[in-house]
Amino acid sequence: MLVHYKCPNCGADMGFDSASGHLACDSCGHEEHIDTFDDVNITQSFEEDEAKEYHCENCGAVVLTDADTTATSCSFCGAGVVLADRLSGELAPAKVIPFTISKEEAMQAFKKWCKNGRLTPKGFMTADRVKNITGMYVPFWMYDLDNDVEVKATGTKVRTYRRGDYRYTETKYYRVHRDIDISYLKVPVDASEKMDDELMDKLEPYDYNKLEGFKTPYLAGYLAEKYNYTDDELFDRVKAKIRGFLDTYIGSTVRGYTSVNYEQKNIRTKKANSYYVLLPVWMVYYDFDKQEHTFAMNGQTGKIVGKPPLSYSKAALWFSGIAGGSFVLFKTIAIMLGGDIL
Amino acid sequence: MRKYIITASFLLLISLFIIPGVFAEKQYIYDDANIFTDNERTDLEQRAAEYSEENEIDILILTKGEQDGIDIEPYIEDFYDEQGPGYDGNHGDTVILGLDFSKGPGDRDLYVAGFYEGEKYIDSDRGQQIVDQIIPNLSANDYYDASLLYFEKVDKYMGVSPLVNPDGFLLQTWFHLLVAVIIGAAVVGSMIFNMGGRVTTNASTYLDANNSRVKNKSDRYLRQTVTKTKIQKNTGGGRGGGGGGMTRGGHSHSGARGKF
Numbered sequence: 030m031l032v033h034y035k036c037p038n039c040g041a042d043m044g045f046d047s048a049s050g051h052l053a054c055d056s057c058g059h060e061e062h063i064d065t066f067d068d069v070n071i072t073q074s075f076e077e078d079e080a081k082e083y084h085c086e087n088c089g090a091v092v093l094t095d096a097d098t099t100a101t102s103c104s105f106c107g108a109g110v111v112l113a114d115r116l117s118g119e120l121a122p123a124k125v126i127p128f129t130i131s132k133e134e135a136m137q138a139f140k141k142w143c144k145n146g147r148l149t150p151k152g153f154m155t156a157d158r159v160k161n162i163t164g165m166y167v168p169f170w171m172y173d174l175d176n177d178v179e180v181k182a183t184g185t186k187v188r189t190y191r192r193g194d195y196r197y198t199e200t201k202y203y204r205v206h207r208d209i210d211i212s213y214l215k216v217p218v219d220a221s222e223k224m225d226d227e228l229m230d231k232l233e234p235y236d237y238n239k240l241e242g243f244k245t246p247y248l249a250g251y252l253a254e255k256y257n258y259t260d261d262e263l264f265d266r267v268k269a270k271i272r273g274f275l276d277t278y279i280g281s282t283v284r285g286y287t288s289v290n291y292e293q294k295n296i297r298t299k300k301a302n303s304y305y306v307l308l309p310v311w312m313v314y315y316d317f318d319k320q321e322h323t324f325a326m327n328g329q330t331g332k333i334v335g336k337p338p339l340s341y342s343k344a345a346l347w348f349s350g351i352a353g354g355s356f357v358l359f360k361t362i363a364i365m366l367g368g369d370i371l
Numbered sequence: 372m373r374k375y376i377i378t379a380s381f382l383l384l385i386s387l388f389i390i391p392g393v394f395a396e397k398q399y400i401y402d403d404a405n406i407f408t409d410n411e412r413t414d415l416e417q418r419a420a421e422y423s424e425e426n427e428i429d430i431l432i433l434t435k436g437e438q439d440g441i442d443i444e445p446y447i448e449d450f451y452d453e454q455g456p457g458y459d460g461n462h463g464d465t466v467i468l469g470l471d472f473s474k475g476p477g478d479r480d481l482y483v484a485g486f487y488e489g490e491k492y493i494d495s496d497r498g499q500q501i502v503d504q505i506i507p508n509l510s511a512n513d514y515y516d517a518s519l520l521y522f523e524k525v526d527k528y529m530g531v532s533p534l535v536n537p538d539g540f541l542l543q544t545w546f547h548l549l550v551a552v553i554i555g556a557a558v559v560g561s562m563i564f565n566m567g568g569r570v571t572t573n574a575s576t577y578l579d580a581n582n583s584r585v586k587n588k589s590d591r592y593l594r595q596t597v598t599k600t601k602i603q604k605n606t607g608g609g610r611g612g613g614g615g616g617m618t619r620g621g622h623s624h625s626g627a628r629g630k631f
Binding site for chain 2: 196204214278336
């Protein structure tokens with residue numbers, strides 16, 4: 030089933046506009062509110078075997094998709110289409126954060142970011158070889174987690190004092206016991222096989238105030254994918270993700286000791302809720318020095334992540350500048366204190 | 372007429388006291404034990420005068436030969452009270468090296484004392500460093516070279532702020548290089564590490580503070596252990612100026628001693 034949005038005004042293709050948050054028509058400028066968009070203008074076509082091949086409702090060309098695609102553009106006429114059958118039933122996202130950064134803004138922000146790269150090669154900084162920039166809704170699972178934590182530890186308090194010719198070190202041992210409830214809300218874990226987990230983790234945090242109920246028109250004009258892993262399959266990953274947070278919280282409840290030695294940390298993590306959400310990401314593909322570099326930009330906050338190429342000569346320059354500068358500084362201080370020049 | 376005579380003789384009396392003090396050559400080497408040859412003494416006097424002028428402090432050497440049982444430290448103190456040396460006037464800035472030859476080799480005492488500016492710059496720690504460095508020459512009966520080394524060290528230490536140890540690593544070039552390289556590597560390393568973007572979430576990003584709480588807590592006292600260590604008394608020139616003292620005339624000084 031292919032969904033395609035037609036402008037009720039002029040009949041041209043409509044797409045999601047990140048600035049207004051509405052469906053907008055490129056040719057006449059007409060805007061439609063997503064909540065009130067009339068179903069009449071949504072053309073849906075059912076294919077016989079719901080395969081990887083769809084026919085564009087607009088021009089009739091074949092829309093090729095891979096198995097995970099849920100939204101794409103017709104490669105022939107460019108109309109944004111949504112593959113609604115891959116977004117229904119089990120695969121229906123609960124929430125979506127719409128794009129707030131447009132393609133042009135993303136491109137500009139990326140160029141600016143490249144220019145600020147202090148360790149990237151000069152040719153890279155101009156950002157003139159960006160091969161492709163793609164707006165993509167990446168599938169995430171968000172978990173509400175309740176943790177029941179039981180901690181047993183030994184804490185010490187050390188006091189030193191002087192009496193006569195002796196220095197006394199007094200160590201008091203305590204048995205520390207804590208029973209803690211720790212809850213986390215909407216911890217995101219990316220559910221797409223294609224996306225690099227580390228890259229996606231670094232894109233956080235998103236502003237959850239803009240989390241909207243899912244409607245297919247949000248996807249018009251962007252790429253979108255469906256999840257490859259279920260929430261149960263990714264449960265271990267989210268547990269690993271909050272482990273550091275839990276340790277920090279536990280540490281904050283055991284205060285006032287000189288040292289704490291944890292003997293037992295029983296953590297029982299219970300999934301209170303999980304939501305399937307789509308989060309906006311601009312993917313930037315940049316050809317440089319015969320290599321493709323992939324960057325990701327948070328489509329809501331504009332945060333850019335991804336490893337740019339490293340210029341060794343620039344790194345050496347920075348190193349010698351900083352090391353040389355500090356050497357001169359130390360030497361100057363030393364000479365002011367009366368040291369020799371060499 | 373009689374008034375004239377009184378005035379003239381009074382002036383003469385004053386001139387007898389003052390004029391030699393103004394015009395007479397200052398003496399730096401008081402070699403009571405006669406350990407230097409005449410040539411050495413003349414040479415050392417000249418060098419002492421130069422170093423003293425350059426550092427604006429009197430740099431003296433006393434040697435004691437008399438076997439009267441008086442220790443070298445009170446000997447130097449009494450000398451300072453009586454003679455009142457000092458670059459900036461009577462009882463002024465002075466550094467004194469005292470060598471006691473009243474005992475046999477290996478049991479002889481040496482003492483380095485600093486007065487006023489000398490106490491500041493040649494404090495007990497630095498005094499100890501000088502003592503330790505000249506002992507090998509003294510033990511080899513090489514008193515002339517020991518004296519030269521003493522002059523050089525005082526000359527060097529007088530130029531270094533009392534805040535730092537002049538022979539310590541803080542003023543060494545290799546130390547500056549090392550720290551500079553470490554800083555450079557740390558800064559560039561963190562720049563490279565953060566090139567790909569940083570994690571900006573923390574423990575409170577997703578925390579539901581309303582539903583997170585400590586349900587139960589206990590901190591039960593188990594036992595205690597006490598260990599005691601004897602506090603080492605600083606003897607001689609421990610850091611912080613353990614040596615030194617006060618002359619009977621009320622002049623405070625730093626000091627460090629050794630045997631040769």
